[in-house]
Amino acid sequence: MAASIKDVAxxxxxxxxxxxxxxxxxxxxxxxTKKKVQEAIKKLQYRPNIVARSLKTQKTSxxxxxxxxxxxxxxxxxxxxxxxxxxxxxxxxxxxNTDLDTEKEMEYxxxxxxxxxxxxxxxxxxxxxxxxxxxDELQIPTVLIENRDEDKKYPSVxxxxxxxxxxxxxxxxxxxxxxxxxxxxxxxxxxxxxxRYEGYKRALKENNMELDDKVxxxxxxxxxxxxxxxxxxxEENKIDSVFCASDECAIGAINxxxxxxxxxxxxxxxxxxxxxxxxxxxxxxxxxxxxxMYDMGSVGMRLLIxxxxxxxxxxxxxxxxxxxxxxxxxx
Amino acid sequence: MAASIKDVAxxxxxxxxxxxxxxxxxxxxxxxTKKKVQEAIKKLQYRPNIVARSLKTQKTSxxxxxxxxxxxxxxxxxxxxxxxxxxxxxxxxxxxNTDLDTEKEMEYxxxxxxxxxxxxxxxxxxxxxxxxxxxDELQIPTVLIENRDEDKKYPSVxxxxxxxxxxxxxxxxxxxxxxxxxxxxxxxxxxxxxxRYEGYKRALKENNMELDDKVxxxxxxxxxxxxxxxxxxxEENKIDSVFCASDECAIGAINxxxxxxxxxxxxxxxxxxxxxxxxxxxxxxxxxxxxxMYDMGSVGMRLLIxxxxxxxxxxxxxxxxxxxxxxxxxx
Numbered sequence: 001m002a003a004s005i006k007d008v009a010x011x012x013x014x015x016x017x018x019x020x021x022x023x024x025x026x027x028x029x030x031x032x033t034k035k036k037v038q039e040a041i042k043k044l045q046y047r048p049n050i051v052a053r054s055l056k057t058q059k060t061s062x063x064x065x066x067x068x069x070x071x072x073x074x075x076x077x078x079x080x081x082x083x084x085x086x087x088x089x090x091x092x093x094x095x096x097n098t099d100l101d102t103e104k105e106m107e108y109x110x111x112x113x114x115x116x117x118x119x120x121x122x123x124x125x126x127x128x129x130x131x132x133x134x135x136d137e138l139q140i141p142t143v144l145i146e147n148r149d150e151d152k153k154y155p156s157v158x159x160x161x162x163x164x165x166x167x168x169x170x171x172x173x174x175x176x177x178x179x180x181x182x183x184x185x186x187x188x189x190x191x192x193x194x195x196r197y198e199g200y201k202r203a204l205k206e207n208n209m210e211l212d213d214k215v216x217x218x219x220x221x222x223x224x225x226x227x228x229x230x231x232x233x234x235e236e237n238k239i240d241s242v243f244c245a246s247d248e249c250a251i252g253a254i255n256x257x258x259x260x261x262x263x264x265x266x267x268x269x270x271x272x273x274x275x276x277x278x279x280x281x282x283x284x285x286x287x288x289x290x291x292x293m294y295d296m297g298s299v300g301m302r303l304l305i306x307x308x309x310x311x312x313x314x315x316x317x318x319x320x321x322x323x324x325x326x327x328x329x330x331x
Numbered sequence: 332m333a334a335s336i337k338d339v340a341x342x343x344x345x346x347x348x349x350x351x352x353x354x355x356x357x358x359x360x361x362x363x364t365k366k367k368v369q370e371a372i373k374k375l376q377y378r379p380n381i382v383a384r385s386l387k388t389q390k391t392s393x394x395x396x397x398x399x400x401x402x403x404x405x406x407x408x409x410x411x412x413x414x415x416x417x418x419x420x421x422x423x424x425x426x427x428n429t430d431l432d433t434e435k436e437m438e439y440x441x442x443x444x445x446x447x448x449x450x451x452x453x454x455x456x457x458x459x460x461x462x463x464x465x466x467d468e469l470q471i472p473t474v475l476i477e478n479r480d481e482d483k484k485y486p487s488v489x490x491x492x493x494x495x496x497x498x499x500x501x502x503x504x505x506x507x508x509x510x511x512x513x514x515x516x517x518x519x520x521x522x523x524x525x526x527r528y529e530g531y532k533r534a535l536k537e538n539n540m541e542l543d544d545k546v547x548x549x550x551x552x553x554x555x556x557x558x559x560x561x562x563x564x565x566e567e568n569k570i571d572s573v574f575c576a577s578d579e580c581a582i583g584a585i586n587x588x589x590x591x592x593x594x595x596x597x598x599x600x601x602x603x604x605x606x607x608x609x610x611x612x613x614x615x616x617x618x619x620x621x622x623x624m625y626d627m628g629s630v631g632m633r634l635l636i637x638x639x640x641x642x643x644x645x646x647x648x649x650x651x652x653x654x655x656x657x658x659x660x661x662x
Contacts, residue, residue, distance in 0.1 A: 062425070062446070070401065071411035071625075073608070080402035083428050092446060094393070095426045097414050115393075115423060223612055251612050258614065277404070281554055281582050283589065283614045294402075 003044035011040035063091050063304065064112035064120045068100045073248060073276040074293065075123060078145060081297025082121055089305050091118070102128050113138045119304045121145055121297075125192050143304040145296050147192040148317065155307065155316040157300040161192055164289040164322045165199025168271050169243050171287075171324060173207050175331055177241040177269055180204070181215040183229035183253060184245020184273075193221060196245040196273060215239055226252025234260075240268060241330070247272035247279040250286050254329065269330040275323075284328035292320050334375035342371035394422050394635065395443035395451045399431045404579065404607040405624065406454060409476060412628025413452055420636050422449070433459050444469045450635045452476055452628075456523050474635040476627055478523040479648065486638065486647040488631040492523055495620040495653045496530025499602050500574050502618075502655060504538050506662055508572035508600055511535070512546035514560035514584060515576020515604075524552060527576040527604060546570055557583025565591075571599060572661075578603035578610040581617050585660065600661040606654075615659035623651050 005023075009016045014033060022037040040046070063086055067075045079095070086093050094115060096108040105124065109131075112120055119141040124131070127147050135142050135154070148156035172180050186197035197216075204211050215237050217229035226249030230242060234257075244250040250272035254264050264270050264284055272279055275290030299318055306313050336354075340347045345364060353368040371377070394417055398406045410426070417424050425446060427439040436455065440462075443451055450472040455462070458478050466473050466485070479487035503511050517528035528547075535542050546568050548560035557580030564570060565588075575581040581603035585595050595601050595615060603610055606621030630649055637644050 069411065070414070071407040076402040076407050079426075080400065080428060083401070083426065092425050092427075092442065094423050095410075095414065096423070097411060111423065255612065255614065278609055278612070281586065281609070282612075283586065 003046040005046070007044055008037065008040045008046045011044055012036045060116045060118060061091050062094060062115065062117045063301070063308075064094045064096060064108070064115070064117040065123070066096045066098055066105060066108055066112075066120060067123045068125065069097055070095065073278060074274055077277075077293040078123065078297035078300075081294035081299075082301040083297075085298045085301040085305070091305065098124070100124060100126055102131065105131055106134055109134050109138060113140060119143070119308045121300050121304060123147075141304060141307045143300045143307070145300045152317045155303055155313075157296050157303065157318040157320065158192070159291050159296075159320055159322040161195035162199040162202070164273065164291075165196035165243070165245070166203045167199075167322075167324055168273065168289050169200050169203035170207070172241045172243060172269055172271060172330065173203065173209070175241070175269060178209075179212075179215065179237075179239045179241070180209075181217070181230070181233050181237075181239045181242040182245075183217045183219070183226055183233075183242060183249045184221060186216065186218040193245050200243055212237075221246035221249055223248045223252035223255075225249055226254075227256045229253065230256045234262075241270070242268065243271045243273075245273050247274050247276045247286055247288055250288070250329065251278060251282055254282075254284070254286075264329055265331045271330060275325055279325075279327070287327045287330040288325050290323045290325050292322070295320055334377040336377070338375055339368065339371045339377045342375055343367045391447045391449060392422050393425060393446065393448045394632070394639075395425045395427060395439070395446070395448040396454070397427045397429055397436060397439055397443075397451060398454045399456065400428055401426060404609060405605055408608075408624035409454065409628035409631075412625035412630075413476075413632040414628075416629045416632040416636070422636065429455070431455060431457055433462065436462055437465055440465050440469060444471060450474070450639045452631050452635060454478075472635060472638045474631045474638070476631045483648045486634055486644075488627050488634065488649040488651065489523070490622050490627075490651050490653040492526035493530040493533070495604065495622075496527035496574070496576070497534045498530075498653075498655055499604065499620050500531050500534035501538070503572045503574060503600055503602060503661065504534065504540070506572070506600060509540075510543075510546065510568075510570045510572070511540075512548070512561070512564050512568075512570045512573040513576075514548045514550070514557055514564075514573060514580045515552060517547065517549040524576050531574055543568075552577035552580055554579045554583040554586075556580055558587045560584065561587045565593075572601070573599065574602045576604050578605050578607045578617055578619055581619070581660065582609060582613055585613075585615070585617075595660055596662045602661060606656055610656075610658070618658045618661040619656050621654045621656050623653070626651055 005016055005019050009019045019037050022034055070076060083093055098104045122142050123145045125147055144154050144156040148158050182200045184196055185193040201211055215233050217232055219225040219229055226244055230253040242253055244253055250270050254270050257264055257268055262268055272286045272288035275288045279286040279288050336347055336350050340350045350368050353365050414424055429435045453473050454476045456478060475485050475487040479489050513531045515527055516524040532542055546564050548563055550556040550560055557575055561584040573584055575584055581601050585601055588595055588599055593599055603617045603619035606619045610617040610619050
């Protein structure tokens, strides 16, 4: 059975109030008494009950992380970065999977309020207005990761998705490609991946290439979306390359092309986005735009902890550098 | 600012004690008063402070999950299964990444005690005696996932790793293979993957095949271990197949063989273990022993919640069925 504050007081021969004063570092105890209490704490391996203490200090040292899906290929690395920083500053995290379901996102925000978390890291590729309303209402420091609001009212850590996609498509054009397909989301203005379609369009435009809706496939970002998307596109169109808004899409597209004896990259260049782990071990290894996922989590958590502790924050909207990683899926 | 219990009492025109009685469902309030309080709660959108309440009831509705690494390829799916069940029963989870560092594992156990979690899901491919001592000392219900203690003293959810490996190697033998290599851990008795080496040895023995240490590579379970392992083995030995103790190893081995123009499965059969997501999208798709990862998390969490709530539990050591998945990396 773990030692209680009573046991410590008894061992040190002082009152419970005195032990409490030592624990809370309130300077009314003389040095000798303090030492006695500290020795008793050490001897009994006493660890104060944080829940009880949090009621007094209003500090729970807990941060909520809201993510779409921890079993996806993208988010675990962000969570790991966040958790490592939380660890350094002695915060624990409560993890909530939302499946991008807005009702679930709202329910979890309320649950985190009940649990008295001190802050929230919020990841969602799609942010609805009512989420922002609830965040305002709850008055808990919140940092957005991966996505941000248009007005940059909320602290955030993102990359420039539009510019990343622009660079990717420009790269394909410089390789001599003339007909570049797009697979990914293109419809939802509140979804961050939409910006990748914007970047695709701008690259075509600046290179005087025509946008052809017949080689644009708007669906999800999963392996099966890439698989179905490329089949749909090549059925009636001839392409020499495809920009996929996720590495999963790129993997699906490559697998479908391989089944049809179309060689990557000899016949078709395939470009991904994100640089999930699979991109580096797949055959062929996938050329992609790397998001610094671990850094997004760690920078976001550091920012959040600064805000929680009312430390000076110079910058609240971080746009981290992305990187074009050349591998084997493009000529 | 969120409404307090005081605001609710004022709105309903009753005392704080009455509101508290309604909240805790203590049946001393008449129906009319109860209704008034409930309406006030609804109107003010009051949500009771769980931390304060947990001090009285000793219930925090929080469960700790200790895992080696959430950014690995194996654990996220288990955590997702656990979280989905926790969600159904209104428990939240606190996630702790340990990197299989025993000191970190012990520190997190203590932190979870401080946070008054009601139970712990414990995942570690390696379990040291001092971990068990600490679990005993903390007196928090704990369920082991993936691994278990020899005496089955602690509740656990695992698969039969030895039998799974035996079936895998038997499968390779039935395909006509005569020289089967092994890549994976073979040394640590407290590490669950060790049992896969035991299964490998038994399959050879029962088929009257000799164990040849020169085609056994003992290292880690990562992609690079598989890559290095197979290079090491084929340098001076001729093999027709390899059983890898993880899919990551299998991926590394296949990539190394491909670079040397050795075809999988035409020249060498490669078998994995676990059935991580990559195994199903890799080229070639990997034949493997599937652990039911989502189920391990959900069954483990259900068991833990039953134990926490002192419900009747028929079975405390679950051994879930594994499955041999035939894909394209074996002839």
